[in-house]
Amino acid sequence: MSTVVFAPDSFKGSATAAEVASALAAGWSSVRPDDRIVLAPMADGGEGTLDAFEVAVPGSSRRPVRVTGPDGAPRNASWLLLPDETAVVELAETSGIGLMPALASFDAQTTGFGQAIAAALDAGATGLLLAIGGSASTDGGAGMLSVLGARLLDAAGEAVPPGNRGLTGLDHVELGSLRALPAGGARVLSDVTSPLLGPDGAAAVFGPQKGAGPDDVPVLEAGLARFADMLRETGVTVDPATPGAGAAGGTGFGLLAWGATIAPGSAAVGEALGLPALLAGADSVVTGEGRYDDQSAAGKVPGYVAGLAGAAGIPALLAAGSITAQPRGFAGAVSLSELAGDSAAAIGDPLRWAAAAGAELARRA
Structure with missing residues (x-):
């Protein structure tokens, strides 16, 4: 049994961080039901x-x-x-x-x-x-x-x-x-x-x-x-x-x-959540946001979480609505848009595709 922390940002205008974390975790558990799940929805100073x-x-x-x-x-x-x-x-x-x-x-x-x-x-x-x-x-x-x-x-x-x-x-x-x-x-x-x-x-x-x-x-x-x-x-x-x-x-x-x-x-919210300590006791972490791009590694939630994971010596996994830049610091990444067929479908039912992303990451783990 592994301990997996789910610490995504919100998918802006589409789903809250808490909703995304729960959906990713549900998908993961459908593949790896014995893993211990820890929900830690994140934010970076924006909505949520x-x-x-x-x-x-x-x-x-x-x-x-x-x-x-x-x-x-x-x-x-x-x-x-x-x-x-x-x-x-x-x-x-x-x-x-x-x-x-x-x-x-x-x-x-x-x-x-x-x-x-x-x-x-x-x-x-x-x-x-x-x-x-x-x-x-x-x-x-x-x-x-x-x-x-x-x-x-x-x-x-x-x-x-x-x-x-x-x-x-x-x-x-x-x-x-x-x-x-x-x-x-x-x-x-x-x-x-x-x-x-x-x-x-x-x-x-x-x-x-x-x-x-x-x-x-x-x-x-x-x-x-x-x-x-x-x-x-x-x-x-x-x-x-x-x-x-x-x-x-x-x-x-x-x-x-x-x-x-x-x-x-991201760091201020992470400290309030006790995220560094959570990751120190975990086996992996799943994070994400609506759009992963060139700015995501510079202070946004996925980049912050990946940095903490690296310091803790555990793999970080990414689930994003769309991925337009090479993910840095992640052991695996899944785009909801690719799973759904296009961005419109992913945005139309983000929690369904977040659950699918969680399942896909669990299969790769």
Whole structure:
């Protein structure tokens, strides 16, 4: 009998990490019924991070909050209070792209994310873990900072409109009323290392995913550059080239300007789960994500899990919706799209094909 840990990320927009882990395990058990199964659904700072912490940390408490969604409409969301009074706030829950009825690259905002952070601070949170994957906006975190007390003003002294649209008209920023960080600080959980500006920055790389056309990207870039310039005039010394500043449409930059630090999301969730210890006592681990590509080895869940497996001296196996890059650090890999015949079929019934992938990996083990 072997002990097998199942530690996948969610298949974004298709199935949660917990659902994927259970389906992979069910498939594996259909081939190797005597193996001991350990479920450890993962996240990397994007969608599902709140759920992963809630599962991983006994005594955590989900707190409801009413926020302004990324499209400006009110919506119900939540944040998580851990037993040590650290709050976990997930941008995808409050300002995520999955909440948009239609993409709006210039108008999507991070106001709701700021409102959830403020609610956590008002409730007495002594530290913050801020998961910023899955953003709908390219506003540099302007909406979030406004809620926390920053004043973003035009030449007439009026607040600029929300979203990136208001940034090009920004005349000055006032930070005198900006809320202080909690005593335990704020850590940003992200798997993105992009700078704020330039060809690898927030507008150029992620703007098209949020509805920006080729002619829109330079305008979005100009708004972010203006925001960075105006913050610099207040004495903020954060370099826009800092890795991770471009995460979540520049929200990484806004959080760095507030004083937060950036940490790899996968590692933070893995530590909360006790994943290193789980793998030290296991014989193999199965991980996965919706799309395994060239970025997967750089801070995303599969790359992180493979690294832990290597350190523990056990094989890591990969199940992904699609595989478009050579898997590194894995003893075996299965694509759900190949099993299903094409991507559409795999996306249409991801748990069925995740179970098939688990069975196929078990047969190869």
